[in-house]
Amino acid sequence: MTLTEQLKGQMKQAMIAKDKVRLGTIRMALAAVKQIEVDTRETLDDTQVLAVLTKMVKQRRDAIEQYTAAGRDELAQAEAAEVEVIESFLPKALTEAEIATLIDDAISATAASSMADMGKVMGALKPKVQGRADMGAVSAQIKAKLQ
Template sequence: MSLIDQLKADMKAALVAKDKVRLGTIRMALAAIKQIEVDTRETLTDDQAIAVLTKMVKQRRDSIAQYEAAGRSELADNEAAEIKVIESFLPKPLTEEEVAAIIDATIAEVGASSMADMGKVMGALKNKVQGRADMGAIGAQIRAKLQ
């Protein structure tokens, strides 16, 4: 079952269960995916759908930080609930050890030796860890290894 089909099935289940938060979040995710499909005029693959969901999680984390800074904890709680729903559709996150091993393998694979090669490493890594690790944290680890 594709990720989009899974989202649609879970949307129906949330509708029957009257789970408003889950239903609204899944509808929002499907709308974002559909918008990209309409814009590009092609059906998204699971990897592309995971990229959309990952971006949605990142946006919500940024919103939580802003809401907490403004003292709006109820809005931050709503965003956190949406993150939980979205993350239930993302692949299992990688551990620190797995991330380090993937970074080392990718650096060796592209033959990176200096900071000038950081873009090559990030490009090669992006597909391997999409939706399973924070690219910002990975960038910092790559910087540390290439210096």
């Protein structure tokens, strides 16, 4: 079962349960996926859908920070509820040790020795880490190891 099919199935369950927050969030995710499919004129695979969902989580986390800084706790809580729903469709997050191991493997596999090889390492690592870790944090760890 593809991730898009899982989203659609969960949307139906949310309708039956009358869970407005979950239903709205899943509809938003499906709309984002559909928009990309229409724009690119191709059906997204699970990896691409994961990228969309990861981007949505990042946007909502940024919004939570801004709402909290502005003293709008009710809006921050609404965004946090959406993050929780979206994350239920993402794979289990990697631990710091697992990320470090994957980075070491990618560096040795690409024979990276300097910052000039950063793109190679990121290219090798991204499919394994997508949706399971913050790519900004992973990038910082790679930079630290390549310096």
